[in-house]
Amino acid sequence: MSSSGALRLHPVDAAIAVDRDRAEAAVAELLEAFGRDVGGEHLADTPRRVVDGLLELITPREFTATTFPNDDAYDELVLVRDIPFTSLCEHHLLPFRGVAHVGYIPGPRLVGLSKLARIVEWYAHDLQVQERLTVQIADHLERHLEPAGVGVVLRAEHLCMSVRGVQAVGSTTETHVFRGAVAADDRLRRRFEASGP
Structure with a gap:
């Protein structure tokens, strides 16, 4: 903590490298393993959406704890x-x-x-x-x-x-x-x- 009493907290993804391409490919592979067609209109963009949603849930917003x-x-x-x-x-x-x-x-x-x-x-x-x-x-x-x-x-x-x-x-x-x-x-x-x- 600084002398002003401010503690800066940074987002988790600043410390943890996120491989988006790999994550999206993994979601697509999971859907295919469940017998789903990821090339279909409804699922084509699902891997990106799933990764976006998971990142939102595990990445806190940076703030200063004054x-x-x-x-x-x-x-x-x-x-x-x-x-x-x-x-x-x-x-x-x-x-x-x-x-x-x-x-x-x-x-x-x-x-x-x-x-x-x-x-x-x-x-x-x-x-x-x-x-x-x-x-x-x-x-x-x-x-x-x-x-x-x-x-x-x-x-x-x-x-x-x-x-x-x-x-x-x-x-x-x-x-x-x-x-x-x-x-x-x-x-x-x-x-x-x-x-x-």
Whole structure:
């Protein structure tokens, strides 16, 4: 982090080389393996569209996570609820989507409120599992804010459960990470758990 309190996060594809031609050829080969005619009018452009869609789901937008000194020594919970997110299950390559409730008890620094949503988006735009995503968001806040406590609750519907397999449409999975003062205080944890679905 710079002395101004700004941490620059760059898109994943800046660090990971993407071979678009190879990816599109792989999608075309998969469709052909399923007996589909990729030369037909409806499927001719599908490989490009699939690759575009996957890249959109795994490439976060660059942003600067601006932080500020906690000059007023604010020491109560800052909680942003119902941050929408979509991620891509690394086991099935199907989306999962839901809401995040992210909060912290400030230490020496505060973060711009919109940046909490950006941090969720940053880690969600990858091949993911919900448990890891929850931990990554909490780790990020601990590492860059040195807060007295952190809480992250994610509630999401996984298409790998709702459109295939058990087909449990509408079921949600909830994951929690509570650390520091939030983990130690039942009242604070309940504020996260009372957040709407």
